[in-house]
Amino acid sequence: MGLIAIESTVFALAVMMYFYLRSHTPSWPPDHAAPDLAWGTLNTLIMLASCVPNWYTKRAAERLDLKRVRIGMCACMLFAVLFLAVRVYEFGALNVLWNDNAYGSAVWMLMGLHTTHLITDAYDTLVLAVLFFTGPLEGKRYVDVSENAAYWYFVVVSWILIYAVIYWGARL
Template sequence: MSAAVPKGTTPYYYVPGPSRHPLMASIGLFFVILGAGQWVNGVSWGPFAVALGLVWWLVVLKQWFGEAIHESESGLYSDRIDVSFRWSMAWFIFSEVMFFASFFGALFWARIYSVPALGDMEHALLWPDFKAIWPSSSPGATASPAGTVEPFQIMGPWPIPTINTLLLLTSGVTLTIAHHALRENQRSKCITFMWATVVLGAIFLCVQGYEYYHAYVDLNLKLTSGIYGSTFFMLTGFHGMHVFVGMLMLLFITLRLQKGHFTPERHFGLEGAAWYWHFVDVVWLGLYVVVYWM
């Protein structure tokens, strides 16, 4: 990834040369999808193909991001590149907003329209024992009055989800402090609070892991627990995945800070990760109210 630019000169708009990385990353993802498809169908080599694809993909990403970091630290990125990065991150977060909006929409439709519709007079002839209530936590109160959905308990807001809410809100505060510290050229303070944010994100994931264990073992709440179970794990699970991705972003930004990267004037890597993390915080607040309280 290179351009014909004199050494030490910032180009008007840096355009990298042809790169092998998109093709190599696609090969890794191909093995991930192929292996996953075979794995769910019981083929013995499926898990190994998934592992191979993930390792391949991660190695390619390390090389790809390493080159991008080298370009940035070499002074090849002008203010115009910075504007492009900001627009790209903004559109990416917008796509994530739409991603979660579809899941919130599925929960809304199931709860407000689908379940009540199944309990009307027309459907009563087909399912006379059906009770159109939410959450559908027991046989006779689900879309399977015959009892094909096992009885389960719902996940309330206390204590685990509330603890996770406090963890995420605190992490948003520590990240904001870190950002302002870098803008004031207080690098040590910035690094300290960035590590605090990463640790809080990791604790959130551990607590959510315990929440899922509690749901499966103590509440018998599973992905197969009717529409409630599927929407619960769909929303909280994808959010947990986004927390994991955001935590990795913050981790690598922190490691770069320790190497002396970023300045008070130029640090969009940190800003972009902060935008993403605050987006994750906002989504969780929506989940906390809609999934756990309502």
């Protein structure tokens, strides 16, 4: 939980940077249309739906149900891959490049920060899934599933905040 607290602080600082830059710019987003809502909203729905297999997998791990943990880990990976695939299109629909202006830098930094966390957790989920399929299995591995789910929930909650800032903050 300490890691999540530290990373929450990083996200909070990044969001404060966005609003600081916004407060010092007469037009926000300057010279650009706000990002298209379609890809970001689709990714938000995917993220919210991904909580279901994470909850399922965590519950299976608490019961030491190897078969269901394996199924759940695969489902969690599918959601992570789906989110990353949509994220590629989402970057293209931001209507700004990272080096266009302060707005572009702020948006790309928030998106990049979240994408980095997503890739990290997807990799962690993949490694954990491989361990559950190949062994050796110890009771500790089941606890790792709970920790993985907790971190995924952090990624989901942080995305909701970033979605609100990037997609709706630009429209206010």
